[in-house]
Amino acid sequence: MEFGTSGVLSEDGIHVDMDRLKKGEVNLGTSIMAVTFKDGVILGADSRTTTGAYIANRVTDKLTQVHDTIWCCRSGSAADTQAVADIVQYQLGLYHMVNGRPPTTQIAAAVFQEIAYANKDRLTAGLIIAGWDARHGGQVYNIPLGGSLHKQPYSIGGSGSTYIYGYCDANWKEGMEEAEAVAFVKEALKEAIKWDGSSGGVIRMVVLTEKGADRHLYLPDSDYKVRHQ
Amino acid sequence: MAAMFSQNPLMNGPNYSFNDAPRTAAPEGARQHRFDPYTDNGGSTLAIAGADFTIMAGDTRLTSGYSINSRYHPKLFKIGGTTADQKDATIVLSVVGFAADGEALKERLDAICKMYRYRHGKPMSVKACAQRLSTILYQKRFFPYYVYAILGGLDEEGKGAVYSYDPVGSYEREQCRAGGAAASLIMPFLDNQVNFKNQYEPGSGVGHALQERERKPLTRSEGEVLVKDAFDGAVERHIEVGDGLQMMVITKDGIEEVLLPLKKD
């Protein structure tokens, strides 16, 4: 089954993300991930946006807030994923107001999925939804192309993820401490950035816990060692 | 939709519903949908009208490509009875081609017959039912039921009646008809054995002196034997036909159904 001819592997579907783009569309040829850990979840992403081989933006923020402690990582078409995130943000805000309580990660995942599934033939969106809420703690959901919904302990996505399946599977541990989990995300993304031409730039992270959302930033010129935010 | 109308035996030998021709790329500029709503589930049907009976028959194999999906999937349906088990039905519909369309067509025709009975307090005649079936098919002219249908029953005079259809509703009353994958194998045999085509009186001479064999309507038992022979032949030469032979005989006393074995290879 060939989804396209431009991928490295002839029969994979991984490169679907790129091949399904419309002409001239801005592509998040990306490395994104989210992991659960002892106190919540961490989202991480590179910062490269490309149109073809040209880097349209080298400091993109692919981590998007849709509610206080519910965020998502976007891959695929920048336009599509932004539009979807905007709609979900609106819906979750409305949910909070109407029902008098904040939405859970499940509610966010459900709303995301409905949009992704109902418009599957028009969207190029690979999403990872990660959130923390008092009742369910930290949770990670993955919505790949096609709009299915998968609950996972951790999730990786985007073109760069193909290079780190092995790394992540081998090094993943359940119930990590925050520092440990941050290191795991950083190392994984470093590998993805190293091997994937469509990924690069800085590493951004958001840590979601009872304390709220905490942003991290690591820069390539200091080999991602120093936290800048 | 080329395969849909590939009833032409000259074109591709023993007429598989898919052809084994060398693969060629789609012609330049031709647009195709990613989803093909049709498939061919193989199988063959046959109907013969007698003086006071009608025989309907079909094999029970259901295929897709080289796979046999089911060895027992009936292609013959009683239509227009008062109940779900069709105990008092007098009309039989056979469908062959795309099984899901066949099923839908059957249910639609049956529902129409049942509503007719509810509104008018009497069953539909075969003639009316035949016309209605044509309309149903033609209404879907641009997204047809991919089905070769044959409708059988007894007409107002009690004579056997067989109506055959193309997928878009053209229909005709005939003495006999074969449909489906092995139609091209069975039809010439029926021409010869039912309508006595190319049969002459032995010793009646040569050229213009040749006398055609006198045409006599078949008896019921002759018809039944003929049907079995026709299918035994088809099974031998067509991979999509086999497993079981379902036969329904419609007489003034109702519909008798028999199931005979066919080769399963």
Add this chain to the structure above:
Amino acid sequence: MFRNNYDNDSVTFSPQGRIFQVEYAAEAVKQGSVVVGIASKTHAVLVAIKRNAEELSSYQKKLFPIDEHVGIAIAGLTSDARVLSNFMKQQSLGHRLTYGRNMPVRTLVDMIGSKAQINTQHYGKRPYGVGLLVAGVDDHGPHLFEFQPSGMTEEMVAFAIGARSQMARTYLEKNLEAFADCGREELIRHGLKALKESLVQDRELTIDNTSVAIVGVEKQEDGTTKPQPFMVYDGQDVSAWIESVADNQEAAPAAAEGEGMDVDS
């Protein structure tokens, strides 16, 4: 013009919390000729008195089949009944097509109940002016339901609606215990006897004015049950039943059944 200020429409409560329009619609049911229904463990029957407008006119039908497993008896406005009947026919046919089973009778009855309720809560609509007895069988066995113009539907063991139906109900109440174990014939006789109770003096059950309908479940050889389709009987078909409950015949069948019923004395 009106009896009071609260009975103009069906969207006004009286100070007592009543809706007069709905109650008036219930009166329309009492204008219709009487129908009786009884359910046993194996059967449900409907019997009805048909009326004719004048000596030479035909009799208005009272019993209608809906699907093979359900039928209705009507009392009140026939044209309202036709609307409900068509609706029920469509629903049960659709259900059969979608699920391949008899529509559960309660589900069907609830649907007309909901439909009728809407008419009692919105301005510009009027309640249906007809009452129904719905007899049917499903996986749970035979059922008898009463439907009222208010949208109220209740399952009954036996019931009668229509003109002078109170007498029939009294008969039914008296014989309530007997119904559960009645066979088909017995049940019909009970129905006809109840019907007779509601007849005006000097009127008799005749083959012209009496309708009988029956639906039931049969035990199959394999232990499962199978519905006996809903059948309506009129004219000569009901003469034997009428004779069996004729006043002078009363003693004979009762004795034959070994059951001393002294109701009509």
Add this chain to the structure above:
Amino acid sequence: MDHRPQAWGRPRDDVYGAYDHSYLQNSGPKQATQAPIVTGTSVIAMKYKDGVVMAADNLASYGSLARFPDVKRLRVFLDSSVVGFSGDVSDMQFLDRHLTDLSIDEAYEDPSCTAAPNGKGHLNAANLHKYLQKLLYKRRNDFDPLWNQLLIAGFDGHSKPYLASVDLRGTSFTSPSLATGFGSALAQPIMRRYAETEEDAAKLTREQAVEVIKECMKVLYYRDARSLDRYSIAVVTKDGVELKEDEQLEKQSWAFAERIKGYGTQTV
């Protein structure tokens, strides 16, 4: 024949020639049809004398990538039927939710129904199959197919074991044993050896049937490149459904690899 879900519903190469994938890059208005993306491979099932056994592995693939190795593809309906899904996972989830709605509809009828499995008057496997056939056929008519082939197992109105299939075009059929996708080529011949006819199937014991199914899962794992060695297996009986969702393939045969050296004349 190409049995992978990606090939389902496509114009057949042997009829129309290979598909020209350049059309995939089309932009423009809504194209009602789509392609399966995250997919599950074969589901297999066979009848035995008291019920039906069904199995499917726990993998959801993304092209050749073994993307989600913990996707359970057998679903229980009303404690009395099992539906096995192969093909697109997002459509499977849609159908799963739809089945939930359907089972709630059933609970409306009488509040105690959820307490009694196989309760009389509730949708049995045959009713459910009919319904799903209608649903999938409608979606194919709308050119918006649900890209699945389903197996439905349970009991029919006569309390006999029931097994049937329906696919993305609404084609439906029943047989003593059934398999979707690669299974129709690899597993079906094995199952037919034991349950060629209804009569044969009615002689099989539960243990025999489970054994055959496990054997088939093993063959599929050997030969289907989109399969996994962890699987779910369900046994439907009159008493309800026993579903095990995290089984490991056992008794695999690999040691003979030791005797295979080179590809021709080489012996070391």
Add this chain to the structure above:
Amino acid sequence: MTSIGTGYDLANSIFSPDGRNFQVEYAMKAVENGSTSIGIRCKDGIVLAAEKVITSKLLKQGANKRIATVDRHLGIVYSGMIPDGRHFVDRARDEARGWRDNYKTPISTKDLAGRMGGYMQAYTLYQSVRPFGITAIIGGYDSELDTPVEGEVGSGPSVGAGGKVEGKKHGGPFLYMVEPSGLYWGYYGAATGKGRQAAKAELEKLDLSSDGESSLTLEQAVKEAARIIYVAHDDNKDKEFELEMTWISGADGPTKGRHQEVPEALRKEAEKYAERMTAKDIEEEEETKEGGDKMEE
């Protein structure tokens, strides 16, 4: 009812000079004529009970259910005009289904009560409709467990999600009562219909709101519910009635979080208890009044 006949009561959605909507008040009358319904919220579940007055001997026993399932975990019982109640239940089912479609999780009891209150209220706003002639009691058990997104596949870490706030209780049993005006409140014990006064008095004697030893368990609540219906029926003694009861427990209770009919054995037991208790009450009463006249059936 001083303003009866002054004309302000002839149509819905009209205020009288003293600020009353008479049609709504008349709708309440319809409720007050209806047979009694009650709901009990105890610490581990919900019990709904209905008194079904037998209007005809010809009614099939036990066949005509008054308490409806709205979603797996939700039940509704109502007093007043039965067809209106059926319509109300249909709407509640639509609301529950709609919530599921949107959020892929069951609707909470509170949210359903809010929506149904809104629906009832809408029928007091227009002259083209009339208010509902029912008061409905909505009971539900919101799952105390983590609720998955319906249809999701896969799972989180085997050690469970990290960062949950400990010690917080989620979900639980909830009970609401909605009136024809659209007004609704949450209750520990709710009663409506003809016998509501007596029922309320009895409900108030029960320990429902504390978490202590003496607070009612679900099984006790079933028995008390039966007794209360019997007591409430007392004023209407000449008519026979049937008792219908449903219950909802948590996921680890007897109904596993679902709205179900109370099993026959338990209902019979509860009815016996109810008969015993009411007979005793009456005896005591009659003893004091008339000096020991025995009840006769």
